Structure formats: structure tokens, C-alpha cells
Amino acid sequence: MNPVMEWLIDLQLEQGYLIRPLIVGTLISLVCSVVGCFIILRRMSFLADAIAHSMLAGVIGGYLIMKLVFSQETHLLGMLGGAILAGIATVAMIGFVTRVSRIKQDTAIGIMYTGIFALGALAVSIKSIGGFVHIDITHYIIGNVLAVSNEELWLLAVVSTIVLCSVILFFRPLQITSFDPVMAASIGIPVLAVDYLLTACTSLVVVSGVRVAGVILVVALIITPAASAYLLTDRLNRMLGISASIGILGYWLGFFLTIQIGSSPGPTIVVTMTMIFLLILLIAPRYGILADWIRRTNAVPQEVMEDVLGAILRAPGKNVPINEIVNTVASPNMRVRRAIRMLARKNLLKYDSDRVLLTERGHQEATRLVRAHRLWETYLIQTGEASERIHEKAHQLEHISDQKTVDYLDDKLGHPVRDPHGSEIPVDSVQASGTHHFRASMLRLGNRAEIQRLLPGGVGLGLSAGTEITALPRSDDGLTWNFQNIQGEMFAINHEQADAIIVRLISAN
Amino acid sequence: MDLKNESGSAIDISHLTVSYGPVPALLDVSLKIPKGKLVGIIGPNGSGKSTLIKAILGFVKPDLGKVNIFDQDASTAKGMVAYVPQRGAVDWDFPITVREVATMGRYGHRRWWQDMTRKDLRISDDALAKVRMSEFASRQIGQLSGGQQQRVFMARALAQKAEILLLDEPFSGVDAATENAILEVLQETREQGKTLCVVHHDLATAAEYFDYLILLKQRMFGFGPPSQILVPELLCQVYEGNMKVFAELANRTQSGESHE
Numbered sequence: 001m002n003p004v005m006e007w008l009i010d011l012q013l014e015q016g017y018l019i020r021p022l023i024v025g026t027l028i029s030l031v032c033s034v035v036g037c038f039i040i041l042r043r044m045s046f047l048a049d050a051i052a053h054s055m056l057a058g059v060i061g062g063y064l065i066m067k068l069v070f071s072q073e074t075h076l077l078g079m080l081g082g083a084i085l086a087g088i089a090t091v092a093m094i095g096f097v098t099r100v101s102r103i104k105q106d107t108a109i110g111i112m113y114t115g116i117f118a119l120g121a122l123a124v125s126i127k128s129i130g131g132f133v134h135i136d137i138t139h140y141i142i143g144n145v146l147a148v149s150n151e152e153l154w155l156l157a158v159v160s161t162i163v164l165c166s167v168i169l170f171f172r173p174l175q176i177t178s179f180d181p182v183m184a185a186s187i188g189i190p191v192l193a194v195d196y197l198l199t200a201c202t203s204l205v206v207v208s209g210v211r212v213a214g215v216i217l218v219v220a221l222i223i224t225p226a227a228s229a230y231l232l233t234d235r236l237n238r239m240l241g242i243s244a245s246i247g248i249l250g251y252w253l254g255f256f257l258t259i260q261i262g263s264s265p266g267p268t269i270v271v272t273m274t275m276i277f278l279l280i281l282l283i284a285p286r287y288g289i290l291a292d293w294i295r296r297t298n299a300v301p302q303e304v305m306e307d308v309l310g311a312i313l314r315a316p317g318k319n320v321p322i323n324e325i326v327n328t329v330a331s332p333n334m335r336v337r338r339a340i341r342m343l344a345r346k347n348l349l350k351y352d353s354d355r356v357l358l359t360e361r362g363h364q365e366a367t368r369l370v371r372a373h374r375l376w377e378t379y380l381i382q383t384g385e386a387s388e389r390i391h392e393k394a395h396q397l398e399h400i401s402d403q404k405t406v407d408y409l410d411d412k413l414g415h416p417v418r419d420p421h422g423s424e425i426p427v428d429s430v431q432a433s434g435t436h437h438f439r440a441s442m443l444r445l446g447n448r449a450e451i452q453r454l455l456p457g458g459v460g461l462g463l464s465a466g467t468e469i470t471a472l473p474r475s476d477d478g479l480t481w482n483f484q485n486i487q488g489e490m491f492a493i494n495h496e497q498a499d500a501i502i503v504r505l506i507s508a509n
Numbered sequence: 510m511d512l513k514n515e516s517g518s519a520i521d522i523s524h525l526t527v528s529y530g531p532v533p534a535l536l537d538v539s540l541k542i543p544k545g546k547l548v549g550i551i552g553p554n555g556s557g558k559s560t561l562i563k564a565i566l567g568f569v570k571p572d573l574g575k576v577n578i579f580d581q582d583a584s585t586a587k588g589m590v591a592y593v594p595q596r597g598a599v600d601w602d603f604p605i606t607v608r609e610v611a612t613m614g615r616y617g618h619r620r621w622w623q624d625m626t627r628k629d630l631r632i633s634d635d636a637l638a639k640v641r642m643s644e645f646a647s648r649q650i651g652q653l654s655g656g657q658q659q660r661v662f663m664a665r666a667l668a669q670k671a672e673i674l675l676l677d678e679p680f681s682g683v684d685a686a687t688e689n690a691i692l693e694v695l696q697e698t699r700e701q702g703k704t705l706c707v708v709h710h711d712l713a714t715a716a717e718y719f720d721y722l723i724l725l726k727q728r729m730f731g732f733g734p735p736s737q738i739l740v741p742e743l744l745c746q747v748y749e750g751n752m753k754v755f756a757e758l759a760n761r762t763q764s765g766e767s768h769e
Contacts, residue, residue: 041603173621176613179603180594186566187617187669188587234649236604 033247036226050113057120058086087203143214143266372401374419441498458500525574549719591671614668656690
């Protein structure tokens with residue numbers, strides 16, 4: 001039977017022994033997960049892991065010094081001091097390597113922590129030294145919270161209190177230096193000192209956490225609850241509280257699972273916390289996978305809404321049956337219905353149980369889209385696109401319908417009146433308003449307009465501002481614009497000249 | 510805080526020389542920036558623009574010369590100058606709300622063990638109202654548009670009661686709509702009597718955006734209204750570029766002003 005099981009059976013006989021690890025673990029999980037919030041926000045997770053690994057060398061160093069120099073067996077404070085020193089030395093070495101060389105931080109961390117961890121492992125493996133070391137190294141590597149002594153309990157309680165008080169007292173400096181160090185420095189906050197404070201707190205929680213999960217897994221106690229909390233809230237102070245709760249919950253669940261199935265506590269607790277994280281990742285209300293999936297399926301793409309508007313406009317009659325739209329628009333039934341609801345919310349259409357009706361704004365918007373579609377079709381003919389593909393292609397392109405693009409196409413094509421299929425291209429809706437000024441080249445047959453001003457190209461045609469003109473049918477395949485003034489005189493001009501005459505619409509026919 | 514001063518300038522820099530090695534980052538820069546102006550700092554890469562910003566913030570120790578903020582040495586004028594971070598330098602996923610960012614402006618006014626008072630909260634809420642961001646107060650900062658994000662940091666500077674705002678390339682990497690929105694925010698902040706210094710790299714828009722321009726390349730090559738700075742003679746000394754481009758730019762500047 002494995003020794004942990006024996007331990008547990010003994011413990012269960014004397015329930016009192018369970019209280020100690022429960023208190024210790026709760027305290028440790030609490031501080032680890034609180035400090036973890038700052039660590040993940042500053043992207044220091046890997047650094048925390050490095051500090052944890054380097055501890056092994058520190059513990060052994062501290063143990064040996066206390067034993068050889070002061071003849072003290074397993075002196076707790078000595079080992080704790082050694083661990084913290086090793087942590088600080090690791091951070092200092094990493095800083096040193098990144099400063100003096102071109103090596104980047106992640107590589108420097110990788111080199112230093114493996115090096116210092118290996119130094120510890122090397123020391124115990126030498127027979128002459130290893131013989132001296134009467135501590136169970138496996139306790140440090142995978143942790144064993146069940147073997148906590150009373151002495152250690154007190155020590156950990158003190159350490160936890162110090163760390164927790166520091167975080168609460170220095171919450172604002174820690175927050176602002178994590179978020180915006182330059183601003184922090186500009187209002188006189190000693191940014192470097194705050195960084196050291198956080199590093200010291202990290203070393204302390206790592207040293208405590210090792211009792212629960214060992215040097216290899218301790219980083220999970222620090223970052224997993226914090227990362228879970230990060231998915232649940234948008235406020236740092238709440239994140240600290242949620243992280244602490246998740247840390248404690250994870251520890252308790254893992255701890256009781258350990259007793260139930262007789263597994264090793266460290267790995268069991270870490271597995272539990274990871275499970276909690278994965279569950280939160282799945283169901284978190286705002287940043288969870290499920291929420292994201294629901295949002296995406298509920299969102300109606302702009303194209304579908306535009307297709308619906310176009311389908312309503314093209315359909316005969318004003319009250320269009322919903323079924324007809326569902327059949328025309330190439331999109332799932334549900335999505336089309338959702339698009340209709342979205343459009344109604346935007347006040348572009350009205351609908352009842354089986355019919356829809358465009359509002360005035362909806363009609364304008366739909367006309368704009370049809371105009372874009374037919375101009376694109378005309379353009380595609382010019383570029384030599386195969387005629388059987390034109391409709392489909394224009395259908396994709398009509399969603400590129402910003403004013404500038406459409407105006408460019410219209411001008412380049414010589415302001416066509418009909419598309420290749422012979423359907424009329426709707427006029428730009430703003431020009432019909434009667435207040436908007438536009439080029440005479442955009443006038444349609446029968447439009448009456450007043451000349452507002454003449455650009456350089458329109459001077460010398462015998463026209464002046466204030467003159468009223470009426471558009472006649474174009475000639476020369478639409479290349480010549482014919483107009484009639486109020487006296488009945490007719491004149492013919494080309495595209496450029498028509499572009500240089502700025503008019504205002506008086507009446508459409 | 511007594512803002513009256515004899516020179517009437519917000520920032521008074523005299524003979525500023527800063528070096529990080531044998532080559533000075535800034536050499537003999539002297540200028541007086543008047544209060545309530547929108548000032549652009551232009552110059553090629555590595556011309557000392559960031560160093561100038563740091564000097565105004567009081568972060569660098571000058572080898573020579575002085576930077577005075579309203580007649581007070583820059584290194585002791587903490588809080589008078591607000592730094593608005595570059596967009597790319599901000600972690601927009603940070604768990605912090607709009608109101609919390611604005612409240613940060615008050616941190617410098619309280620010791621670390623003191624709580625924020627109701628007055629502090631009122632000041633930061635007023636600052637949010639001034640930049641028309643009150644309705645977004647409890648939003649996380651990542652859930653805002655580019656212009657709104659800029660407003661939040663402006664509110665923070667206002668809550669700080671800073672008189673001078675330093676912005677490092679606020680227009681870099683934003684789309685045209687956001688650029689307009691940010692410019693509007695800068696102009697509104699100027700209307701409130703603040704002095705703004707903006708590091709800028711787009712010469713084409715510099716004339717349109719700023720009241721004054723500082724042309725920098727280690728030394729100061731010019732300080733004045735855009736029409737005096739964006740002239741081919743000056744630009745050619747600073748940028749090793751094509752004469753023709755600058756001539757065109759100058760034309761545009763001149764014609765842009767004749768319209769007004």
C-alpha cells in the first residue's frame with residue numbers, strides 16, 4: 001500500500017489531523033490566487049514558474065548552511081530564507097542577462113531557472129552531500145500538504161498575512177504600475193520599488209505554495225484561479241475576490257477528492273483547478289466559448305440584411321410576403337427572419353406575422369443598394385466579365401456600396417441610365433431632395449433643375465447661375481447630354497462639360 | 510496652484526541638452542510654448558522627439574539647460590504634466606472600467622494609504638462628463654471605439670488637473686474616422702485652456718492639425734506656426750527627402766490658409 005494511503009487512513013482515524021492541512025491550504029490558495037492576478041496581468045507567469053523551480057536549490061542551500069555552519073537540523077526559517085534568496089537571485093540573473101546581451105527575456109528565464117534548479121538537484125545527488133540532507137526532497141518537488149507541521153503552519157500564516165496586507169495596502173500603486181507605468185512615474189509613484197514589492201510577494205507565495213503543490217506545479221495555484229477570474233470580470237478589485245474564491249474552492253474540492261480516492265494532494269488539487277478553469281472558459285458569460293458561439297450565431301451579417309432589403313424592393317407590390325423573401329435570399333430561414341427583426345429595430349421596415357413593408361428610410365436604403373448592384377453590373381460588362389457570371393459577381397460586389405465608390409463607378413461609366421439587363425438604375429437618393437447640389441451629368445430624362453454655379457469647364461457655354469434647364473434624352477450612346485432652357489433653346493454638351501455644371505433639382509419630371 | 514507667470518508660457522525650455530552617449534539626443538533646444546495651444550512635434554525617426562517628451566515629464570536629467578513648467582522645474586512639477594500613452598502601449602483587455610481609469614488621475618493627489626474621497630470621485634466624474642463619456646463610465650475600456658478610448662485618457666488628464674498634456678503619436682495606426690474623432694478630442698481639450706504637445710509623423714496633416722509646430726532633429730530647426738515651419742528650406746535640412754514633395758506640401762499649406 002502506498003505511504004500516502006497509510007497516512008490518510010491514520011488521518012481518518014484521527015479526524016483532527018485533517019484540520020491543519022485544510023487551514024494551511026486555504027490560506028495558501030488565497031494568497032497565491034490574489035497575487036496571481038497581478039502576475040497574469042503583467043505577463044509574469046513564466047517568471048513565477050522560474051522562481052518556483054529555483055527554490056529547490058535555495059531550500060537545499062539554506063538547509064546545508066544551517067546544518068553545517070549552525071549545526072541546526074531542518075531549520076525552517078533557514079530553508080525559507082534560502083528559498084527566497086534563490087528566487088531573488090533568479091530574477092536578478094534574468095534581468096542581468098537581458099540587460100547585457102541580446103538574449104530576450106523568455107530565453108533568459110528558461111536558461112536561469114533550469115540552471116539553478118539543476119544546481120539543487122546536482123547537490124542532493126552527490127553522495128557526500130546527499131547523505132547530509134535529511135529532508136524529503138519529493139515533498140518539495142510534488143508537495144505534500146498533509147505533512148505540514150505546527151511550526152510550518154504558523155510560519156505560513158505569518159507569510160500569508162504579510163502578502164495579503166501588502167496587496168491590500170498597495171492596491172492602487174500595484175494597479176497603476178501594472179496598467180500604465182509611465183503615467184505612474186509621472187505622478188511620482190516609485191515604479192521600480194513597486195516592481196520589487198511584487199517580486200518579493202511572488203517569491204513568498206511561491207515558497208508557501210510549494211507546501212501544497214511542489215515546485216513543479218505551484219505556478220498553477222498562482223495563475224489558474226487568476227486566469228479563471230480574468231474571464232469572469234472586468235474589474236481588478238472583483239477579480240482579486242473571485243480569484244481567491246476560485247483558489248479556495250479548487251483547493252477544497254481537490255483536498256476532499258484526495259481523501260476520497262487516496263491520490264497525491266498536489267496533482268489532485270492542480271487537476272481540480274484546471275477543470276474549474278476549463279469549465280469557466282466554456283461557460284463564462286462574456287468571455288466564454290459558449291457565449292462567443294451564441295453571439296456569433298445570433299449576429300446577422302450585414303450582407304444578409306442588405307439582401308433582404310434588396311429582395312423586398314425588387315418584389316412586386318409593397319406588402320411582400322415573408323415566405324417570398326425567405327425563398328429569394330440564399331440564407332437559412334432563421335437567419336433571414338432574424339435579419340427582418342433587426343431591420344425592423346433599425347426602423348427600416350415594418351412587419352407582421354406574414355408580410356413586410358419598407359419604411360421610407362428602408363426604401364431609400366434599398367434603392368441605394370439596388371443602385372450599387374446595377375452600377376456594378378454595368379461596370380462588370382465593361383471590364384469584360386463573362387455575362388453569365390455578372391449577376392452573381394455583382395451580388396457580391398453590391399455590398400461595397402459606400403458613397404465614394406458608387407459615385408466613382410457612376411462617373412466612370414458616364415452616368416448610365418439602364419443596366420445591361422435593361423433595368424433602370426435608380427438615381428442617387430440625396431439628389432432628389434431638392435436642397436442637394438450635384439452635377440448636371442446626373443440629371444435624368446425630364447428632370448428640371450436650376451444651375452447653381454459653373455466650374456471652369458462649364459464656362460463659355462452661354463449658361464449662367466440661376467438658369468433653369470430641362471434634361472432631354474441623351475444621344476450618341478449616352479455620350480452627349482441634351483438640355484433645353486426655359487426659352488426652349490436646346491444645347492448639347494459632353495460628359496466633362498455636364499460635370500462642370502452644378503445644379504439643384506426642381507422637379508423630377 | 511498659481512498659474513500666473515511672467516513669461517506667460519506653459520513650457521519654457523532653455524538650452525536643453527540631453528545625451529545618452531557621445532551623441533546628444535537633444536542639443537541646445539530653447540523654446541517657449543504658450544498656454545492653450547495645440548503643438549505638434551515633428552522630425553524624422555530618432556530625432557529626439559521622445560526625449561523631449563521625457564524631458565518635459567521630468568524623467569531625464571539634462572546635461573545642460575532647464576525645463577520649466579509654469580516657472581517650476583519639470584522634475585518637481587509632478588502631476589502638472591499628464592502623459593497620454595500610445596494606443597499600442599495600452600493593454601485594452603486590462604480589467605478596468607472607464608470610471609476607474611479617470612479616477613487614476615486622482616491617485617497623485619492622495620497618499621498611497623489614503624482612500625479616494627468623495628471629492629476625488631466627483632472630480633473624475635466631472636472629467637468624464639466634460640469629454641462626454643459619462644454614459645460609458647462602467648464599460649471596460651476595450652469595449653469602446655478608438656475616439657472614445659482617447660477621450661477616456663483625456664478625462665484622466667483632466668481629473669489629474671494637469672495643465673499640459675503630452676501625447677505620443679496618437680494618430681498612428683488608426684483609421685480615418687478615428688483620426689478625426691481623436692483630433693476633435695484634442696481640439697476640445699485645447700478649448701478648455703489646456704496646452705497639448707503631440708508627437709506627430711505625418712507632415713501632410715501637420716499644418717491642418719496644429720497651432721504651432723516644433724521641427725526637431727537633435728537641434729531645434731524651427732518653432733512657429735505651420736506656415737513658417739513647413740517650408741522646403743527648413744524641411745530639406747531635416748528630412749533627407751525630395752525637394753518637390755516639400756514644395757507641393759508648402760503650396761498646400763499656403764493655399765489652405767488663403768481659404769480662411
